[in-house]
Amino acid sequence: MTRRILVVANPHRDETLEAARLVADTLGDAVVDVCTELDRMPAGPAEAALVLGGDGTMLHAAAMTRGTGIPLLGVNLGRVGFLAELERDDVVHAARRLADGDFDIEERGTLDVVVTAPDGTTTHGWALNEATVERANLRTTVEVALDIDDHPLSTFGCDGVVVATATGSTAHAFSAGGPVLWPEVDAVLVVPLAAHALFSRPLVVGPTSRVSIEILERSSSDGQVVLDGARAIDLPRGGRCEVRRGTQPVRLARMNDAPFSERLVRKFSLPVDGFRGTRRDRWNPEI
Known part of the structure; x- marks a missing residue:
């Protein structure tokens, strides 16, 4: 052979x-x-x-x-x-x-990502390092709602939100002030980017948690989901990005x-x- x-x-x-x-x-x-x-x-x-x-x-x-x-x-x-x-x-x-x-x-570990547009259509993706919800218009901030396991946590204006694996903790999340996670830590890291909010610290959530980020209708900018810094999915106002631990x-x-x-x-x-x-x-x- x-x-x-x-x-x-x-x-x-x-x-x-x-x-x-x-x-x-x-x-x-x-x-x-x-x-x-x-x-x-x-x-x-x-x-x-x-x-x-x-x-x-x-x-x-x-x-x-x-x-x-x-x-x-x-x-x-x-x-x-x-x-x-x-x-x-x-x-x-x-x-x-x-x-x-x-x-x-x-x-x-990896991340599985589901992006739901306002009309209900879905786009699936995945990442090894991180999935980042970013503002589509670099001249303004994007208004987001963050929830964990379908429970609302906070709304705020920001440049974006990084959701990272332990592997990705030393990449985009690290440059945004997130902690370094050892590779064997089975967790998901959430790091807001330049958030206009009192509660905007990095979060470390459990491996079975679902992290959801919605672009609010009142946002002055649409968003996009960038996977590992290479693949992008549009996320218009009213759209939602759900991230959870990957299956592969x-x-x-x-x-x-x-x-x-x-x-x-x-x-x-x-x-x-x-x-x-x-x-x-x-x-x-x-x-």
């Missing part, structure tokens, strides 16, 4: 295209076929996907492989790269370990058993020297 690995690379950067060629050579030496388009693959599933780029490329790969169960291994060739497992110098190492099947699987997780390939705190320290360059002694040697075995 032919073995196949899907390679997803940011096509707009020379560095990622060169890394993809290096990966193809490495996998070829291991007698593993390389596919670059999931819908054009020959018969037979891919064992895994090697994703070369930043978080945007990882989110694109998650959308491309949705429903297939293919685990994603990210090599960060972008900037922060929170979803990536390895860094740019690890490209060949990553390809070899994928070819050997030497990785663990970690499942990350995303599977990530893991090759490093370091704790999440190490990822935070590395990605955000947090100062740790001097805190109960110099501990960098604990986090980086190469030092």
Whole structure:
């Protein structure tokens, strides 16, 4: 049986295209076929996907492989790269370990989204990081009503509302002042954006809760729902967006058993020297 690995690379950067060629050579030496388009693959599933780029490329790969169960291994060739497992110098190492099947699987929760227009028609979507209800007119705010589990919580004017997974807590929600959630925290994060309200703090709700955001008729702007910063659904005045925990997780390939705190320290360059002694040697075995 032919073995196949899907390679997803940011096509707009020379560095990622060169890394993809290096990966193809490495996998070829291991007698593993390389596919670059999931819908054009020959018969037979891919064992895994090697994703070369930043978080945007990882989110694109998650959308491309949705429903297939293919685990994603990210090599960060972008900037922060929170979803990536390895860094740019690890490209060949990553390809070899994928070819050997030497990785663990970690499942990350997603969000299922239903947008209901004023006429009752519905549009369905999903997100790995976040679903953001945003103002369609950037020159004004949008008036929203927020409820949890069909119980009204508050109405306010704002730039928008972010509803995020634990995975997405370090993305848009973080930039809006939301807390960082460890990946294993099974919860949904709600963060208002520049809300004109006394009660506008981030909320962490339970995994079975339903978060609903309605664009009020009195709003001076329509809205839109943006999924993972890439896919948009119109949300006119009188429309409603309901978000709940997704039924299909995303599977990530893991090759490093370091704790999440190490990822935070590395990605955000947090100062740790001097805190109960110099501990960098604990986090980086190469030092």
